[in-house]
Amino acid sequence: MLKYITKRLLLIIPVLIGISLLSFLIIHLSPGDPLSLKYGLNPEISPQAKEYMNKLYGLDKPIIVQYVEWFKRILTLDFGTSFIDDRNVLEKIKERLPATLILNILSLILIFVIAIPVGVVSAVKHRTVFDKITTFFLYLGFSMPSFWFALILIYIFGFKLNLFPISGISPWYLEFLSPMEKFLTFLKHLFLPLITLSLLGLTGLAKYTKSSMLEILNQEYILMAKAKGLSAKRVIYIHALKNALLPIITIIGFAIPGLISGSFIIETVFSWPGMGRLAYEAIMSYDYPTIMGIGIISTFLTLIGILISDILYAIVDPRIRV
Amino acid sequence: MILQVKNLKTYFLLNKENTVKAVDGINFLIEDEETVGLLGESGSGKTVTALSIMRLISHPGEIGKDSSIKFKGKEMLFLDEFQMQNIRGKEISLVFQDPLSSLNPVLSIRYQMQEVISSHLKVGKTLVANILRNTLHKLDFEYPDNILNSYPHKLSGGQRQRIAIAISLLLNPKLLILDEPTTSLDVTVAARILNLIKKLKKEFKFSILFITHDLAILKEIADRIIIMKDGKIIEEGSCKNIISNPTSDYTKELLAASFIG
Amino acid sequence: MVLLKDKRIIISSLILMAVIFFAIFASFVAPYNPYKTNLDTSERMQPPSFKHIFGTDELGRDVFTRVIYGSRISLSVALLAVFLMTILGVMLGALSGYFGGKIDFIIMRFVEMFMCFPTIFLILTVLAFVGPSIFNVMIIIGLTSWPGLARLVRAEFLSVKERDFVLAAKMHGFSEKRIIFKHVLPNSMAPVWVSVTLSLGSAVLTESALSFLGLGVQIPTPSWGNILGQGRFYIDYAWWLMFFPGIFILMTVLSFNFIAEALQDHFNPRTQQ
Numbered sequence: 001m002l003k004y005i006t007k008r009l010l011l012i013i014p015v016l017i018g019i020s021l022l023s024f025l026i027i028h029l030s031p032g033d034p035l036s037l038k039y040g041l042n043p044e045i046s047p048q049a050k051e052y053m054n055k056l057y058g059l060d061k062p063i064i065v066q067y068v069e070w071f072k073r074i075l076t077l078d079f080g081t082s083f084i085d086d087r088n089v090l091e092k093i094k095e096r097l098p099a100t101l102i103l104n105i106l107s108l109i110l111i112f113v114i115a116i117p118v119g120v121v122s123a124v125k126h127r128t129v130f131d132k133i134t135t136f137f138l139y140l141g142f143s144m145p146s147f148w149f150a151l152i153l154i155y156i157f158g159f160k161l162n163l164f165p166i167s168g169i170s171p172w173y174l175e176f177l178s179p180m181e182k183f184l185t186f187l188k189h190l191f192l193p194l195i196t197l198s199l200l201g202l203t204g205l206a207k208y209t210k211s212s213m214l215e216i217l218n219q220e221y222i223l224m225a226k227a228k229g230l231s232a233k234r235v236i237y238i239h240a241l242k243n244a245l246l247p248i249i250t251i252i253g254f255a256i257p258g259l260i261s262g263s264f265i266i267e268t269v270f271s272w273p274g275m276g277r278l279a280y281e282a283i284m285s286y287d288y289p290t291i292m293g294i295g296i297i298s299t300f301l302t303l304i305g306i307l308i309s310d311i312l313y314a315i316v317d318p319r320i321r322v
Numbered sequence: 323m324i325l326q327v328k329n330l331k332t333y334f335l336l337n338k339e340n341t342v343k344a345v346d347g348i349n350f351l352i353e354d355e356e357t358v359g360l361l362g363e364s365g366s367g368k369t370v371t372a373l374s375i376m377r378l379i380s381h382p383g384e385i386g387k388d389s390s391i392k393f394k395g396k397e398m399l400f401l402d403e404f405q406m407q408n409i410r411g412k413e414i415s416l417v418f419q420d421p422l423s424s425l426n427p428v429l430s431i432r433y434q435m436q437e438v439i440s441s442h443l444k445v446g447k448t449l450v451a452n453i454l455r456n457t458l459h460k461l462d463f464e465y466p467d468n469i470l471n472s473y474p475h476k477l478s479g480g481q482r483q484r485i486a487i488a489i490s491l492l493l494n495p496k497l498l499i500l501d502e503p504t505t506s507l508d509v510t511v512a513a514r515i516l517n518l519i520k521k522l523k524k525e526f527k528f529s530i531l532f533i534t535h536d537l538a539i540l541k542e543i544a545d546r547i548i549i550m551k552d553g554k555i556i557e558e559g560s561c562k563n564i565i566s567n568p569t570s571d572y573t574k575e576l577l578a579a580s581f582i583g
Numbered sequence: 584m585v586l587l588k589d590k591r592i593i594i595s596s597l598i599l600m601a602v603i604f605f606a607i608f609a610s611f612v613a614p615y616n617p618y619k620t621n622l623d624t625s626e627r628m629q630p631p632s633f634k635h636i637f638g639t640d641e642l643g644r645d646v647f648t649r650v651i652y653g654s655r656i657s658l659s660v661a662l663l664a665v666f667l668m669t670i671l672g673v674m675l676g677a678l679s680g681y682f683g684g685k686i687d688f689i690i691m692r693f694v695e696m697f698m699c700f701p702t703i704f705l706i707l708t709v710l711a712f713v714g715p716s717i718f719n720v721m722i723i724i725g726l727t728s729w730p731g732l733a734r735l736v737r738a739e740f741l742s743v744k745e746r747d748f749v750l751a752a753k754m755h756g757f758s759e760k761r762i763i764f765k766h767v768l769p770n771s772m773a774p775v776w777v778s779v780t781l782s783l784g785s786a787v788l789t790e791s792a793l794s795f796l797g798l799g800v801q802i803p804t805p806s807w808g809n810i811l812g813q814g815r816f817y818i819d820y821a822w823w824l825m826f827f828p829g830i831f832i833l834m835t836v837l838s839f840n841f842i843a844e845a846l847q848d849h850f851n852p853r854t855q856q
Contacts (some may be wrong), residue, residue, distance in 0.1 A: 011695075061371045064694070139844075143836035147795050148811060149830035151818055159819050174718055224424040226378055228438045228489065229411030232403075242428050254698055257801075261703035265792055279704060280796070283711045291708055302699045306764035318428055 008310045012303050019299045020071050023292050034167075079293035084285050087295040093275060097297075099169060100267070100274030103190070104259050109198040116248070121210025123217060124236055134206075134279035141203035146262060150196045151270040157192060164191050167271035192272045197262055204258075209253070212244040219243075249313045254304030258297050324395055324497055324529045325352040325375070331386030332367075332374045344370040344383070346553035352497065355531040357523065359544035359561070361537060361576065367553040368533045372499045375531075377406050377447035394496070396506055413455055415490030419502040421482035432470035438492050453492060460525070462518060463489045472563045484518070491526060497553040499531045504539065516543060537580040541565060549573055587672050591845045595838035606655040615645040617652040617805050628821050638680050638823035640813065648723055650828055656806040658834070660721050661786035667725025670788075672732025677771075679733065680740025681763055686838040687737070692729040698733050702727050703792065710798045720799050731780050739771035746770075773850040777843050784839030791832050 008256055013101035073079070079089035118138075119248035123133050165171070174182060217221065217240055225239045226272050271277065280291035314320045332345040345367045352358050363370045373379050376389055377398065391467045393414065398406070410416075413509055418424035428433060432454065437452050458466035458491060461484045474482055483503060500519070504512035520543060532544060540547055540561065548558040549572065557570045568574050603613055621627070621643030629639040637646035679690040706723050713719055743749065744767050752766050793799030793807025795815075804810055805827040814824025 014692045015696050015699055016562065018692060019700065022452050022696065022700075035654040054632070117789075139837060139840055140833075142783065143788075143833055144842050145791055145808075145829060145832050145836075147792060148825070148832065151825050151829075152809070153816060155818055155820050155822060220418060220420065221422040221426040221719070223378060224416075224418055225426065227376055227410055227416040227418075228441070229407045229409065230437060230441050231407060234437070239429070243426070246428070246759075248455075257699060260701040264701065264703050265796070268796065280707075283798075286711065295704060295708070298704065299699050299700050302701075316428070318430075319475050 003316070005311060008307060012307070015303065017071075019296065020074050021067070023295050024067050024070050034104075056263045074296055077296075079296070080289040082282070082287050082290045084287045084290070089289045092278060092290060093293055093297060096273060097277045099272060100260075100263060100276060102195075103197065103261050103267070103272060105192060106190070106194055107201060107263070108255075108259065109196070110198040111202040111205055114198070115205035116209050116245075118202070119206045120213055120236065120244075122206070122210045122242060123213030126214065138203045138206055141200050142207070144200060146196060146200050147265050147269050150192070150266060153192050153196055155270075165189050166192060169273050190241060193263075193266050193272050196270075197259075197266050199258065201262060205248070209248060211245065212247050213240060216240045216244045218306060221223070244314065246263035246317055249309050250314075250318060251309070254301065256305040257298070257303045260301070323351055323395075324354050325391070325531075327351065327375070328390040328392075329386070330371065330374060330391065332370050332379055332383060332389075333386070334383045336382060343553050344381045345374060348550070348553070348555045350548050350555065352529050352531060352559065354496075355523075355529055357533075357543055357545050359540035359547040360531060360533045360537065361540060361547055362551060363535050363549035365552070366550040368550055369501055371550070372416060372501050372531065373535055375499065376410055376414060377401075378416075386540075391568075396529075402488075408442065411438050411490075412493040413495050414497045414499065415495040416499045417486050417490050417501065417503050420506045421479065422474065422488045422506075424486060425482060426571075427474055427530075429473075430470070431472055431474070431477075433487075435470070435489055435492065438489055441445050442493055457488045457492055460522065461485075462514075463488075464581075467491075478511075479507050480515065483507060483511075483515060485524075487519070491522065491528075494526060495528055497529045499533070501533045502535070505534070505536070510567065519543065523536060537565075537576055549576070584751060589634065589845045589849075591841040595841040595845075598834050598838040599842075600810075601652050602831070602838075606658045606836045608657050609652045613648040613651045614728055615648040615790070617644060617649045620802055621811045628817065630821070631823050637685055637827045638821065640810070640821075640824055641817060646810070646823060646827060649810055650807065650831055652808045653810060653828065653830065654806040654835075656800055656804060657787050657790055657808070657832070660717060660790045660800070660806075661783050663721045663788075664724035664728070664786045665779060665782045667722065668728040668732060668776070668782060670728035670729070671725065673736050673768075673775065675729065676733035676736025677740055677763060677768060680737035681759075681767065690733065691737075694733055697727060697730040703789070706793065707798055710793065715801055717804070718798055720790055723825065728782055729788070732775065732782070732829065734770060735774050735778055739774060740767055743767050743770050747818055777847045777850070780843035780846060782835040782840055784843070787832060787836050787839070791828075821844075 015131075077090055079093075081087060082089050082092055118134060122134050125131050154166045157164045165185075165188055171185060172183075175183070183213065214255065222235060222240055227236045230239075260276070263274065263281060266272065267274045267276035268280045275297070279291065279294045281287075282294065327348060327350050330345050330348050331343070334342040334344055336342060348367075348371065350358070355495075360368045360371065370379070370383075373392070373396075374385055379385055385399065389399065393409070398409070401409070406432065425431075432565065435454050436450050439445055439453060445453075445488055454470060455466045458469060463469050463481075463484070469477070469481070469485070472486075487503070503519075507515065516539065519530070530543075532540065532557075534540060537547075544561045546558065546560050547564045549556045549570070551572055557564065557573050562574065565577065568577055597708050619660055621639075623643065624645040626639055628637055628641055631638045635645045635647065640646055640649070651693060677689045700835055709723050710719060749762065750764055752762050755764075790799055790806065791808030791811070794806040795812040797809075797812060800806035800809055802813065810828040814828075815820060818825055
């Protein structure tokens with residue numbers, strides 16, 4: 001098993017190299033040099049100042065050297081300072097990361113808690129009315145643009161019913177509230193973005209669980225379990241589910257980029273102060289240090305997620321364990 | 323008489339035009355402590371017969387309304403699912419052909435054995451452990467604890483099949499249905515297992531419905547033989563009679579093909 | 584063909600044909616000019632009426648017209664992006680699956696790389712740097728979606744190339760190119776069709792998300808996404824700006840997904856949903 005983990009860890013290295021290369025290339029795709037993006041063609045900046053900046057960002061050196069510098073800095077998480085407000089990029093990201101993490105982790109939990117049972121029951125009640133209705137709704141969720149769904153929820157719950165706040169994470173009067181009230185208002189602000197992210201996200205997992213279960217239910221060991229006189233509950237939840245969960249565990253890691261992408265749009269629509277929103281602002285302002293920082297951090301998170309799901313899989317599947 | 327099957331019809335309604343008559347009106351019985359061989363080629367309906375007896379037929383398959391399967395004199399087709407669960411694994415057991423696909427890959431051997439006992443009886447842990455060890459002992463396992471802690475993929479084909487048989491015998495069933503139990507095994511291993519089955523039958527005194535396409539095996543182990551083709555019974559009789567005096571042409575073909583006749 | 588009788592295929596095809604019809608014959612079907620603004624306050628921000636069945640937007644333009652013209656953009660972006668994705672995905676997946684070894688290793692590392700990166704983020708970044716335009720959107724969507732297909736094709740190739748008829752072909756001394764194109768590839772295509780159909784749907788979703796955020800199709804060219812994007816600011820008042828384009832996106836993507844599902848069942852009856 002140790003060998004298995006080491007092998008997975010080693011495979012991460014090429015991915016890291018690739019990502020750093022990719023991000024590096026993207027910046028140099030832009031028509032001007034990175035600095036002119038910041039200062040534009042502002043004539044007030046003297047050539048000497050520009051030259052100084054060039055040296056500071058190492059933009060006068062040959063590309064290979066720039067790349068090596070870049071790679072070194074990635075490893076130490078030094079992303080430089082933001083072009084927008086000259087603050088340290090890592091600091092800015094650290095500020096926004098918790099909001100994104102809370103939203104995404106809670107969303108992930110909700111998705112698992114709802115999607116897996118829905119998938120299991122759909123598979124067991126295959127072809128019944130329940131299944132057909134559920135499948136239809138899953139398809140609806142699958143095919144819906146997330147930002148549209150968000151807007152609909154905002155319209156219904158925010159404007160018409162005025163139940164939930166539609167943007168941000170806290171009201172302007174936050175400091176006047178007691179801790180309990182602070183917590184409650186946080187929950188209220190969390191509600192709409194969380195629902196949007198979760199409801200649409202669970203469709204994929206539910207479908208996947210269902211097809212995984214269906215395949216398992218056709219296996220001979222399920223028939224054998226029934227032939228042993230075991231109750232239907234035991235057959236489904238122990239014999240079938242344990243096997244059906246295996247492929248699901250493997251995709252947890254890869255689900256993270258999807259979640260980040262999803263929360264990206266949701267954060268923008270709901271003005272949720274997370275990393276996704278920061279990324280949007282950075283992209284709109286050509287703030288390339290921040291963009292790169294967020295990209296690398298997201299990739300790190302994904303790689304960690306993949307590693308965790310690989311390890312989980314190795315633990316759960318006795319054919320790989322030991 | 324432990325089992326009496328009358329006019330068993332199991333049809334699979336695939337779609338509006340297509341109905342597969344897997345078992346098309348068969349009648350047979352099995353006496354106490356008798357080994358009946360069910361012989362036929364693939365598609366003859368032998369496995370579906372076994373599954374029908376166990377009521378493990380599901381959509382789109384259906385057992386005919388005027389069929390009858392009586393176990394120990396009681397009509398099984400009237401029983402509900404709970405009652406059937408009581409019978410399966412306890413009064414009637416089924417062993418499948420391929421133990422690699424019939425054992426759950428992610429559950430330990432101990433778990434897959436112990437759950438049979440705990441699903442049917444309220445028994446303390448020590449007693450369960452004893453039953454497991456004793457049964458494994460009877461199946462020629464020298465170190466039962468190693469096997470119990472292991473997983474299906476770690477065992478050899480012969481070991482797996484012996485485990486499957488052990489599972490089927492845990493609760494002392496009166497009828498053991500074996501569906502091609504030796505087909506996926508090497509010849510020497512198969513021979514060992516057949517001898518083991520004979521020994522166990524003498525000790526536990528159960529009846530056997532032995533399903534196979536191999537007449538040579540039945541010669542060794544069966545008291546009576548039933549020959550099936552296309553869902554119907556072509557011929558039946560005592561083992562000796564079938565082999566020495568076959569009446570139907572199909573039987574004669576089978577005999578010729580297995581180099582016995 | 585059983586396929587044509589499938590209810591899902593029939594309904595979905597009808598919907599898609601309607602959308603395609605709108606896209607091609609937009610200039611004949613649309614009642615107004617999509618670009619003509621009308622700043623007269625009696626014409627701006629009008630709710631749906633007989634005159635303007637989808638209402639008008641903030642610049643007085645008829646929303647129905649813009650949605651119809653938008654179908655042209657959304658569909659063509661999806662089609663071309665998926666075309667690019669298919670060529671790249673099938674080619675690279677086939678090479679990877681058939682030859683294995685170093686080629687496989689390199690291509691698979693690329694695939695993993697793309698899969699570890701949040702796609703929307705990547706696309707937005709690139710678009711910001713190279714400038715948003717319809718053409719760029721098509722290319723970038725195609726370039727970021729080929730990895731998924733490549734993995735699929737590779738898996739198919741890996742199993743098909745072991746099959747007996749391929750070994751037989753090799754024994755006959757056929758050239759590798761012939762074996763790949765005439766023997767292995769045709770037998771690996773089933774899941775590709777399903778994947779392509781699904782990708783058409785997700786390409787529409789991606790393009791609309793990009794246009795919504797302002798980095799896709801640029802106004803005044805209408806796309807379902809950017810009509811929504813503009814309408815977002817008037818949501819409390821002009822619900823029609825948000826509702827209708829969204830419905831069109833939903834119906835189109837839903838149709839693609841249903842067709843993909845029906846195809847999946849057709850090719851693999853065992854996993855019938």
